[in-house]
Amino acid sequence: QVQLVESGGGLVQAGGSLRLSCAASGRTFSSLTMGWFRQAPGKEREVVTAISWSGSTRYYAASVKGRFTISRDNAKNTVYLQMNSLSPEDTAVYYCAADSRWRLGVGTADYDYWGQGTQVTVSS
Numbered sequence: 001q002v003q004l005v006e007s008g009g010g011l012v013q014a015g016g017s018l019r020l021s022c023a024a025s026g027r028t029f030s031s032l033t034m035g036w037f038r039q040a041p042g043k044e045r046e047v048v049t050a051i052s053w054s055g056s057t058r059y060y061a062a063s064v065k066g067r068f069t070i071s072r073d074n075a076k077n078t079v080y081l082q083m084n085s086l087s088p089e090d091t092a093v094y095y096c097a098a099d100s101r102w103r104l105g106v107g108t109a110d111y112d113y114w115g116q117g118t119q120v121t122v123s124s
Contacts, residue, residue: 001026001027001113002024002025002026002027002032002098002100002112002113003024003025003026003113004022004023004024004096004097004098004113004114004115005022005023005115005116006020006021006022006094006095006096006115006116006117006118007020007021007022007023007118008020008021008118009094009118009119009120010119010120010121011121011122011123012086012120012121012122012123013122013123014086014087014088014122014123014124015085015086015087016086016122017082017083017084017085017086018083018086018120019080019081019082019083020036020080020081020083020094020096020118020120021078021079021080021081022034022036022078022079022080022081022096022115023076023077023078024077024078024079024096024098025077027098027100029074029077029078030053030054030074031053031100031102032053032098032099032100033050033051033052033053033098033099033100033101033102033103033104033105034050034051034070034072034079034096034097034098034099035047035048035049035050035051035096035097035098035099035105035106035110035111036048036049036050036070036079036081036094036095036096036097037094037095037097037108037111038090038092038093038094038095038120039092039093039095039117040091040092040093043092045095045108046061047059047061047106047107047108048060048061048064048068048081048094049061049064049068049070049081050070050104050105050106051070051071051072051079051104052104053102055071055072055074057104058070059104059106063089064083064090067083067084067085067086068081068082068083068084069081069082069084070082079096081094083120086120086122087122088122088123088124089122090120090122091120091121091122092120093117093118093119093120094117094118094119094120095114095115095116095117096114096115097111097113097114097115098111098112098113098114099111099112099113100112100113
């Protein structure tokens with residue numbers, strides 16, 4: 001089992017920045033692929049970004065490429081999402097997810113473990 005706890009969400013004005021964190025416990029963090037997903041009201045949950053167990057491979061959705069950066073600190077069992085140049089379209093609940101199957105998945109079905117989510121609201 002893996003427990004994931006997100007933090008860092010909040011209200012920010014358009015053009016601003018936020019940094020989300022996700023602390024993991026319960027399994028060797030360095031063996032996990034980690035992802036960030038988001039779900040806006042009335043929409044399906046979608047992938048934002050993902051990072052391989054070693055940090056050597058990253059995936060970004062087209063909508064966030066160049067604005068968001070995923071990183072991980074295996075010594076701290078934590079994955080981060082730095083979000084810059086935020087727009088109202090980024091408003092959503094952001095979820096951290098973990099996969100133990102040694103692959104870089106980009107779909108919700110590829111992840112076994114989920115955090116409770118953190119709200120990000122971007123005002124115009």
